[in-house]
Amino acid sequence: MDDDVSLKFRKQLLFIDENLMAEDVAALKFLCIDLLPFRKLESVKSALDIFHLLMAEEYLNEEDNSLLVELLHRIKCYSLLKKLGYTKEKVQECLHEKGRVSPYRQMLYELSENITDEMLKDIVFLLQDCLPKRRIPLSALELLILLEKQGLLTENNVQMLEDICLNVSPDLLETVNCYKKAKVSLPQQENTVPVKEALLPHTGDIRVFTCPQETSIKYVSSNINDNKSANLSQGFSEMHLELPGEFSNVENETKKMAIYKMDGPHRGFCLVINNVNFDGSLQERKGSCKDAEELKIVFTWLGLDVRTYSNLTSLEIRDLMRTWQHLQDHKDRDCFICCILSHGESGAIYGKDEELVSIRTIMSHFTAKQCPQLAEKPKLFFIQACQGKEIQRPVHVEADAQIPNLTSMQQSISPSESIPEEADFLLGMATIDGYVSFRHIQQGAWYIQALCSKLELLVPRGEDILSILTEVNEDVGRRVDRLGTKKQMPQPAYTLRRKFIFPIPRDPPPSQQH
Structure with a gap:
């Protein structure tokens, strides 16, 4: 019986992989940066590769596919959600309590979705002195990853993003502002629970999430020894990151604070x-x-x-x-x-x-x-x-x-x-x-x-x-x-x-x- 359940689950993953485009895979990789080691993500070629990594880290299995459902919802693959037996509205309700993609990552992804090709060219031009000479980003997601690698963009410092948006398209500012408002309003009470490490793409720093009272991200020095890191990893499989309802979903915040479209022909x-x-x-x-x-x-x-x-x-x-x-x-x-x-x-x-x-x-x-x-x-x-x-x-x-x-x-x-x-x-x-x-x-x-x-x-x-x-x-x-x-x-x-x-x-x- 268990074998039948496992087989059905893996068939679902295979079906999803076959129906995702290259840009969908890139989006999944980006949304998982805070959850999976970045070095492993860099070698990902398909959605199946991501699923293997998530299962290895015990984020995904036949008994709990909530993260998979959330990721598909984030990248707007609603038809695949329907195949899994979920509706867009039902998933939206659950994200208030069980969303695992951080507000910071949500904000960056939403921002990337609103950056047009013309805007991207302007941004690259503005940042040409900050970006590696040997590599020009081909997409908005790649650009954001490069900025993170350079240490120019973190969840606690989005000043560069604000400057870029102001110069290229002020309409983009609203997404960043909503994230900042939600972050400032997060409770400051400390709470000790099992935690999960995630290596920052640009340093050896360890990003630690605490929950449920505090969802802001803290930095721990990279000189933590391997034993301590291992201890951090242990026990995280018991933890389900729960964000406060009013701040858990940057999509909702952005919707509340949306701006009128001003990009028509006239x-x-x-x-x-x-x-x-x-x-x-x-x-x-x-x-x-x-x-x-x-x-x-x-x-x-x-x-x-x-x-x-x-x-x-x-x-x-x-x-x-x-x-x-x-x-x-x-x-x-x-x-x-x-x-x-x-x-x-x-x-x-x-x-x-x-x-x-x-x-x-x-x-x-x-x-x-x-x-x-x-x-x-x-x-x-x-x-x-x-x-x-x-x-x-x-x-x-x-x-x-x-x-x-x-x-x-x-x-x-x-x-x-x-x-x-x-x-x-x-x-x-x-x-x-x-x-x-x-x-x-x-x-x-x-x-x-x-x-x-x-x-x-x-x-x-x-x-x-x-x-x-x-x-x-x-x-x-x-x-x-x-x-x-x-x-x-x-x-x-x-x-x-x-x-x-x-x-x-x-x-x-x-x-x-x-």
Whole structure:
């Protein structure tokens, strides 16, 4: 009976080996680096070689194939999992408690999966002085292994990875950041249990895992004698590495902290509606044309197709939203941005005809239901307009508000209530509900000028949009009118599900081009 079980198990391993590609074998080798002696892994030619090593180290047998199942899940061979009688979802649940591939190794592998051939060329170019002259890595996995061999990359030091990601593709940073956050949050309590040695590829150091309370990796000097090493090896077959659920799976962490894809053929459209002159008693918005021009320059630099519209009535604004709502070209774009510069009241902006248009109405044209081409894509709206009554102001500063004898909206609406209930929206308001926003008649609005300035400064650093808007809040919050009596505080509200990070433009910021 036992022979039958063993034969069936080995037939399964043979079937898996026959159905794995060369890149799958390379991925398996990489994921096992922390579990198997690296010198033995270097000689591996097939998946069967890896299975032999795992069985020799008692990681794999007919009674316990959990590591094999985990590895197949990690490399996304879900059809082979099904052959073994497992579902993707069932394995995912078990990984919380029984995952053996370290968070560090998971992070590196996930990173490699997102490094394109073009990115790899750029990385190799950046690191040409650090890599062995006689060997150029052919894949992202080989590159990461080389960095580990050089001692430039360890689970406790991923600074080089961060620098590479920042220069080549900030989108990659999220994977590294999730790993760092999970690692910092791991409990620091020591716990003595049987341990397993694994030789680092670049030194003779021994990597020791402790569990279950502590899963961070510690280094032990390589001068440990053979007897001690042997003692470490003994008894590990009794140990099952269990990671804390909330930190065990970097895939889950990364999923929670994922970023919007920004690698499509076109970045997206940016509408700028600039209402300067009005038909009735609302004052001319002097300085607003400078804001509109600044927005056009900055968002063009960020890769968007900017379209500017001036002095639109409330009806024209609604018609314009319907036109852009039905544009089929959105399907090839990464995002959509709309900037509105006008006078305003709580939850609404004024058209040239001095009729109010609800901000929520404007944004609702671009929900997933109303605009399927932008479904699951980020929609950003920036509103430079007052959200309350006009206040007394000095000559050089004007408020984008209704003059006293005009009727206000019947009901006050907060920014969070202005956003459609659907996901993937961001609303950046120049001021909090009920208050005025300020605009210099020559230099432009405090909010728009701060927004453009911070985009130029922080996009090249790989910052996400919410971090940038926090900096905008800080900038505007420090400003004061020339009499030192009037302040302003912007307010973002959002239903974004992921981080929104602009790809770093190849050209220098507009302010540095002159």
